[in-house]
Amino acid sequence: MMRLPTIRDVARKAHVSVATVSRVINDSPNVRPETRQRVLDAIEDLNFHPNPAAQRLSGGKTSTIGVIAPFFTRPAFATRLAGIQEILDESKYDLVLYSIRSLSQLEKRLSSLVGQNRVDGLISISVHIPEEMILEGDPDLPVVSLDDERIKHFPSIVIDNVYGGQLATQYLIDKGYTRIGFIGDSNDPHFNFVSSQRRFEGFRQALEAKMLAFEPQWHLFGLHGVEQAYRNALEIFRLPHQPEAIFAASDTQAFGVLKAAREVGLNVPDDVAVIGFDDIEASEYLNLTTIGAHLYDSGQMSARLLLRWLLAGDVHPDKWQTFLPLEIIERHTV
Amino acid sequence: MMRLPTIRDVARKAHVSVATVSRVINDSPNVRPETRQRVLDAIEDLNFHPNPAAQRLSGGKTSTIGVIAPFFTRPAFATRLAGIQEILDESKYDLVLYSIRSLSQLEKRLSSLVGQNRVDGLISISVHIPEEMILEGDPDLPVVSLDDERIKHFPSIVIDNVYGGQLATQYLIDKGYTRIGFIGDSNDPHFNFVSSQRRFEGFRQALEAKMLAFEPQWHLFGLHGVEQAYRNALEIFRLPHQPEAIFAASDTQAFGVLKAAREVGLNVPDDVAVIGFDDIEASEYLNLTTIGAHLYDSGQMSARLLLRWLLAGDVHPDKWQTFLPLEIIERHTV
């Protein structure tokens, strides 16, 4: 197995200097068309590809974008990642995946990244990155935040969770339900996610606006996941005085509610209506009525934003914070 | 923003040569403990991290593992990827994600990878990589294949789909069902996946072994996905003479069957039983009885295998092909 061709081999073959070859590789303008063509031919003949490591070392750029995601905790993340992937795939950037399982791991990962010139840019999905670490350690690093309302110093793509909570609740109200329960997250131990709380806020506001009953025993919180939601829903369903509809802070939790309803023999939506939030893939299978959060699109948006930043050198102020459109996906659980 | 410290800065500070610093970085044995410590201290003081690009260029290694996956087509892939991620996360290797959408894109991607020294190793999920491309272009590239029965020249982690098909079918038979239908994939236009066909083969064998009815109109094939499976199942359910149970080649398709059953008012499992294959996450939400294929674990296994290969220089013959254990996950649809 022989040595890969280098820029020098190309230069020799095309009877030019390495500098010229470098120029055509980086399509610098100052090359006569015919020499350029000669070089191109040589490149073709030799099946030459510039060595990325050398380009990185010499140019100071990595052609790499890091994506930080709390991978395993929720299905929505994979969908967003897929959206990012699709966009980066068409670019010259490699996508390297950093998956984290806790805030402390996030910090570790960040300190191994920040100021080390390992990536040209970063996208963080859902986790709230410690902004000071970046501002202090590598203030010029382009970072785009996806799905974190709390971010301050970086451009972001966010869900208006309060509004989303109102939207879901209002939808239930419009459908004629007046006794509405809520199943959401207790404080998240690993990442301090707050979306559930914000959605609950929207829920309350919508009820208040209509002066509807707000029964504490109808609002239960637990660790995120099907299981906890299932248990909490069971508890609610065993109440003597039950709600007619339940708003779950996420689709996953809505599945738990559905499971509980099935178990106690409650028919959905006739006996109890259920609406979720996110519109993950499985929701379609389950015919879950939910709030669509454009997961895949938002991944694409974040990648496009970062790419433009990398290209233009800065981000247009209009794009600093963009709210995702939210929409009701009507299926069969309401 | 000042220059990052280099190996030279460390050398100066520790009063040694760069070679020595390099030695302690790569923990080479030939360094006196006290000098090593001195170097370590200097590294610590300067917060020095070796520049990966330089290491790659100089050492000829990339510290990068490429993962090739048909990302968007099926949920099972994301789960496997997550397993890989977890293992690589603990290693020094970066995981760069290559997602492909067709066989032709796979070839393009491969030719940009093979022989270009861009990755130290490759894991391919579910897609059948054109082995000659690698054998000819970069015979020393470590490649591990995950979930592709057809692979010949590389170590692999595979599902025995025929056996799995038998297992599912046998389970149905044991439960007393004798009239069993099948919903699977027609020929896959993008990737030539064959798992569905193999599972069908197992299905047939199990029926034959028990001399059970094999009704062509009970076996329908379509593009992979909920929708097609749903349509096909509807068709079957409208037959005058219906099966009592249906084996779907994947969980996703089983969801389509469930949806169809609900729609025509068939109760599962009383009127019709349904078993799937894979045990993806959503299956738990849906209480789907299925064949568990250890998706996450298999991702981990493939990563461990590749890591060992990278470390040891070769793979132990015993590990050349490992079949995943398959198990019946009993839930509520049978």
Next chain:
DNA sequence: CTGTTAGCGCCTTCAC
């Protein structure tokens, strides 16, 4: 055990 030195492959002034 430690230091010197020559690359790794490419980019980028700076001359011409």
Next chain:
DNA sequence: GTGAAGGCGCTAACAG
């Protein structure tokens, strides 16, 4: 428009 030469940060002989 093109070439020569230095350097990016690190590793790997080769000496000593």
